Amino acid sequence: MIFPMIPFDFVLRVSIQSLLFILVMTALLFLPAGTFLYWEGWAFLAAFLIPTVFITLYLYKNDPALLKRRMKRGEQRPIERMIMAILSVLLTVSFVFAALDHRFGWSQVPWQAVVIADVLIVLGFSIVFLTFKVNTYTSRVIEIDKGQKVITTGPYAIVRHPMYLGSTIMILATPVALGSWWTLIGFALVIPFIMLRAVDEEKLLTKGLPGYAAYRKKVTYRLVPGVW
Numbered sequence: 001m002i003f004p005m006i007p008f009d010f011v012l013r014v015s016i017q018s019l020l021f022i023l024v025m026t027a028l029l030f031l032p033a034g035t036f037l038y039w040e041g042w043a044f045l046a047a048f049l050i051p052t053v054f055i056t057l058y059l060y061k062n063d064p065a066l067l068k069r070r071m072k073r074g075e076q077r078p079i080e081r082m083i084m085a086i087l088s089v090l091l092t093v094s095f096v097f098a099a100l101d102h103r104f105g106w107s108q109v110p111w112q113a114v115v116i117a118d119v120l121i122v123l124g125f126s127i128v129f130l131t132f133k134v135n136t137y138t139s140r141v142i143e144i145d146k147g148q149k150v151i152t153t154g155p156y157a158i159v160r161h162p163m164y165l166g167s168t169i170m171i172l173a174t175p176v177a178l179g180s181w182w183t184l185i186g187f188a189l190v191i192p193f194i195m196l197r198a199v200d201e202e203k204l205l206t207k208g209l210p211g212y213a214a215y216r217k218k219v220t221y222r223l224v225p226g227v228w
Contacts (some may be wrong), residue, residue, distance in 0.1 A: 014071060018056065021215060029178070030166035032099035040102065040114050040179035047118040048170075048178065051125035059132065069139040079203065080142055083197050087190060093188030094175070107190045109179040112119065117177035120169055127166030132157050138163055150211040152218070152222065160215070160222045161198045168194060198222050 025048070029041040059067035075081045101107050132138060134154035137145050155162030171190050175183035202222070205212040222228055 014056070014060075014067070016052075017071070025049075025095075028095040029099050032096045033102045035103070038099070038102050040109075040177065041099070043114065044121070044174065044177045047121040048125075051122055051129070054128050055125070055132065057130070063132070063136055066136045066138065069137070069145070072140045075145070077139050077200075078198055080197070081124060083200075087193050090186060090190050090193075094183050094190075095178075095211070097186060098175055098178040098180040098183040101182055102178070107179060107181040109176060109181060113176050114179055117173040117175075120173035121177060124166040124168075124170035124173065127155060127169070128163050131163040131166065141213050142204060144204065144208045148209060150209060150215045157219065158200070158221075158225055160219050164194050164198050165223050165225050195223065197228070 020050070022045075023043060030036055030038060033041065056067065059070070075084055104181070131154070133152040134156065137148045137151075139145065154167075159165055168191060171187050171194075172184075175181070175187050198221075202212075206216065
């Protein structure tokens with residue numbers, strides 16, 4: 001059997017959420033742009049959606065438990081609910097502004113820069129994928145799951161939050177990929193909240209996950225080697 005037996009309702013939920021995500025992304029980019037002749041938008045969708053589909057299918061086949069964790073929604077703690085709400089607003093506004101930038105021609109981004117940015121988005125996804133391969137407990141929400149243990153191999157041997165590193169690369173590359181210099185401001189504002197989320201997550205893990213305090217002493221950088 002190529003794929004494991006997973007309940008139909010879960011498969012349906014994954015499919016519906018994936019379809020809705022694609023529709024929302026398409027609407028955020030092309031409705032404000034006022035045209036479908038927005039090649040940067042199409043290239044971005046390809047650079048974003050192809051790795052997303054690949055990772056989803058990989059998890060569906062090899063780690064369905066992690067896929068279920070990635071489908072979780074609803075942070076339990078107020079600070080995390082606040083962070084996620086702010087991130088959602090910032091990202092939504094930034095995508096819309098990038099499309100408006102294209103519509104009104106505020107930025108002139110060379111096609112070479114757009115292509116490089118799309119490559120960086122794929123690179124960011126690659127780091128996220130490597131993180132998923134070594135850590136089946138990378139839940140969508142911050143929590144300590146039953147049986148969870150500290151992971152020290154793969155990208156975790158370099159930084160303590162490799163998934164956030166991959167996400168940061170994608171976020172900073174996205175405005176350029178969409179052909180908008182101005183939107184760099186909006187996407188850059190996302191980074192402090194990712195950092196805040198990393199710090200808050202570490203507090204929870206240090207308190208409740210045996211061995212994490214020792215791991216923090218061994219791997220000293222959270223997000224970027226040599227920087228932070």
